[in-house]
Amino acid sequence: TPKQPIPGSEPDIAGKTFDYIVVGGGLTGLTVANRLSEGSRQSVLVLENGYLVDDVSTQVPSYANSLNKALMYNITSAPNVNIGGQAKPVWVGNVVGGGSVVNGMAFDRASSADYDAWEQLGNRGWGWNGLLPYFKKSTTFTPPSTENVKAWGTTYDASYYGTNGPIQASFPPFDYPDITTIWAAYKSEGVPLPKEHASGNAVGAYWIPTALQPKTETRSDARNGYYDPVKSRSNLILATGKTVNEVLFDRGLLTGYTAKGVQYVSRKDNSVAQVYASKEVILAAGAVFTPQLLQLSGFGPKDVLSAAGVQVKQDRPAIGANMQDHPNANMQFDLKNLATPNPFSGQDPAFNASAWAQYYANRTGPITQAHGSSLAFLSLQTVSEKYESIVANIKSQNARTYLPAVYADSKLLAGFIKQRDIIADLHSRTDAAVAEFPMVAFGLAIGALQRPLSRGTVTLNSSNKYGMPVVQWNTFQNPIDRQILVEMVRWLRQHWARPELNKFQPVETVPGTGETDDEIIEALIQTKALEASFAHMSGSCSMMPEAYGGVVGSDLLMYGVKRLSIVDGSIIPLVPATHLQATMYAVAEKAADIIKGRNSIPTIPSIFNAFNFFA
Numbered sequence: 001t002p003k004q005p006i007p008g009s010e011p012d013i014a015g016k017t018f019d020y021i022v023v024g025g026g027l028t029g030l031t032v033a034n035r036l037s038e039g040s041r042q043s044v045l046v047l048e049n050g051y052l053v054d055d056v057s058t059q060v061p062s063y064a065n066s067l068n069k070a071l072m073y074n075i076t077s078a079p080n081v082n083i084g085g086q087a088k089p090v091w092v093g094n095v096v097g098g099g100s101v102v103n104g105m106a107f108d109r110a111s112s113a114d115y116d117a118w119e120q121l122g123n124r125g126w127g128w129n130g131l132l133p134y135f136k137k138s139t140t141f142t143p144p145s146t147e148n149v150k151a152w153g154t155t156y157d158a159s160y161y162g163t164n165g166p167i168q169a170s171f172p173p174f175d176y177p178d179i180t181t182i183w184a185a186y187k188s189e190g191v192p193l194p195k196e197h198a199s200g201n202a203v204g205a206y207w208i209p210t211a212l213q214p215k216t217e218t219r220s221d222a223r224n225g226y227y228d229p230v231k232s233r234s235n236l237i238l239a240t241g242k243t244v245n246e247v248l249f250d251r252g253l254l255t256g257y258t259a260k261g262v263q264y265v266s267r268k269d270n271s272v273a274q275v276y277a278s279k280e281v282i283l284a285a286g287a288v289f290t291p292q293l294l295q296l297s298g299f300g301p302k303d304v305l306s307a308a309g310v311q312v313k314q315d316r317p318a319i320g321a322n323m324q325d326h327p328n329a330n331m332q333f334d335l336k337n338l339a340t341p342n343p344f345s346g347q348d349p350a351f352n353a354s355a356w357a358q359y360y361a362n363r364t365g366p367i368t369q370a371h372g373s374s375l376a377f378l379s380l381q382t383v384s385e386k387y388e389s390i391v392a393n394i395k396s397q398n399a400r401t402y403l404p405a406v407y408a409d410s411k412l413l414a415g416f417i418k419q420r421d422i423i424a425d426l427h428s429r430t431d432a433a434v435a436e437f438p439m440v441a442f443g444l445a446i447g448a449l450q451r452p453l454s455r456g457t458v459t460l461n462s463s464n465k466y467g468m469p470v471v472q473w474n475t476f477q478n479p480i481d482r483q484i485l486v487e488m489v490r491w492l493r494q495h496w497a498r499p500e501l502n503k504f505q506p507v508e509t510v511p512g513t514g515e516t517d518d519e520i521i522e523a524l525i526q527t528k529a530l531e532a533s534f535a536h537m538s539g540s541c542s543m544m545p546e547a548y549g550g551v552v553g554s555d556l557l558m559y560g561v562k563r564l565s566i567v568d569g570s571i572i573p574l575v576p577a578t579h580l581q582a583t584m585y586a587v588a589e590k591a592a593d594i595i596k597g598r599n600s601i602p603t604i605p606s607i608f609n610a611f612n613f614f615a
């Protein structure tokens with residue numbers, strides 16, 4: 001059971017002014033705060049809703065195999081008619097470190113094509129080449145041990161990783177024996193086997209590191225990587241248990257809206273206070289709460305704001321649109337003859353006790369493992385013989401048909417059409433993945449769709465604007481997403497019928513039935529095996545040109561206002577085919593450089609500034 005959170009000290013911040021205010025002390029917020037407070041010249045305040053939590057559930061890798069609900073928000077999505085009216089949990093960390101403290105610890109990247117797509121969407125400098133230095137800067141890589149390589153055949157190329165970044169990427173000194181059999185099936189299947197997925201070629205079956213501190217075999221996260229080592233800096237203040245509920249603006253006749261600070265509620269006593277930023281307010285509240293905060297502040301679709309009783313400052317349909325994730329089918333196979341140990345061995349109290357004793361004695365054994373180190377990300381060509389017709393259908397669809405109502409906005413629609421063209425291209429290629437199949441040593445066979453065409457929304461709750469926002473993924477609104485997921489189910493069925501896996505005598509139990517597309521989807525719905533999310537919410541305040549429905553530009557400044565930037569998962573314009581954390585560390589590192597760069601320019605005398613001569 002997690003220990004009670006530590007409220008920490010209550011810094012005296014109310015009414016004060018800082019150079020930067022960072023809203024959200026999660027993965028990206030702590031990364032940016034660390035870098036901006038380097039050199040002790042700039043003051044940085046981080047306001048985080050959660051608390052500092054130190055306990056076994058946040059540190060020991062095997063805990064990452066279950067959901068740490070105590071440290072997450074309690075949110076359920078809106079019901080979705082396309083998945084049988086089901087509402088799904090929305091997983092977001094509510095703790096200092098955010099998602100990095102509760103996530104599954106998988107530490108991987110997408111292919112270069114996924115990031116180059118961001119640049120193609122009009123974001124100069126945000127392609128693979130622009131991000132690679134920041135992937136490196138954020139990370140320290142420790143290669144797998146010689147024994148590990150010998151036992152499992154782990155491959156890697158250290159040159160694509162960093163050597164002294166705050167986040168530790170390493171390999172647990174353990175895997176289950178059956179993983180070798182699972183790998184044998186992939187190898188004989190003829191899928192690509194890249195030596196190192198982090199090279200920009202992340203298509204095929206490959207080994208990935210875990211966000212894991214190799215000396216202690218404990219979680220490496222934004223809290224212990226980016227905050228703890230610098231928390232004594234006098235110019236960096238973290239205030240926990242603070243819920244920011246409004247960005248405050250000055251409004252000048254000629255200058256428009258300029259962010260000047262934020263308002264927050266202290267969870268301890270419900271008191272309300274304001275703090276001010278002289279340089280920038282930086283939003284890092286994540287893809288669910290950043291759009292909510294902007295809408296609470298008067299920026300968003302005007303019907304949504306009005307319905308919730310928020311005065312509209314700017315009608316901005318794009319804020320809360322373009323939301324993406326990785327919807328997935330959780331198939332299950334009953335497997336016989338699992339080797340020992342296997343992921344169920346921990347149910348035996350004696351085995352469990354010895355595993356913990358081994359972990360405490362020498363940091364080895366099953367407790368060191370989170371979700372494992374083996375993944376398969378495959379292209380559409382590998383997954384489906386119908387790939388050509390699927391791509392043709394994407395191109396010939398009327399783009400507006402399968403989008404939420406807010407896409408009546410012509411800019412949002414233009415952005416979607418541009419994204420759709422890129423998706424069609426990536427779906428037709430072999431150097432970008434469309435499907436993830438995590439490799440595990442038991443019968444859970446997940447297929448996660450990597451580049452959906454359906455678009456979700458995050459909007460204020462009209463009956464309680466300060467309550468949890470309405471998250472609607474609109475999973476499968478676009479029938480092509482559904483079709484590809486069905487093809488992935490078929491691919492998994494063929495995979496489990498392979499001779500290399502015969503020893504398990506696999507019997508599909510979930511969904512267990514279904515031959516046609518409709519039958520498969522219906523069976524997945526009935527068995528509650530369809531999930532809307534891989535906890536990879538992104539895109540809800542996208543970085544794109546304004547003409548494409550972007551909310552921030554490639555400088556991360558929000559359009560239409562001044563001194564307000566966004567650095568979290570909401571800026572991802574097109575969700576990449578990967579788990580998100582390594583990407584978000586790189587994004588936040590790059591964001592910090594951009595923000596530092598623009599604020600080190602000598603200040604223009606205010607008289608000129610007021611008239612916007614140099615803007």
Ligand SMILES: Cc1cc2nc3c(=O)[nH]c(=O)nc-3n(C[C@H](O)[C@H](O)[C@H](O)COP(=O)(O)OP(=O)(O)OC[C@H]3O[C@@H](n4cnc5c(N)ncnc54)[C@H](O)[C@@H]3O)c2cc1C
Nearest residue numbers: 024026027028049098099103104105106244569579580581
């Ligand atoms: C259960 C789970 C499993 C995951 N598994 C993996 C994985 O295995 N590998 C991987 O690569 N990625 C994984 N991820 C995804 C990854 O952790 C996220 O993409 C990443 O944390 C996003 O970073 P962020 O900074 O955008 O948001 P977050 O890390 O979520 O940070 C946002 C922070 O803002 C705070 N906040 C929100 N609203 C307010 C407000 N109004 N006022 C003050 N503070 C606020 C939140 O409490 C939170 O701490 C997982 C995520 C989850 C939740």
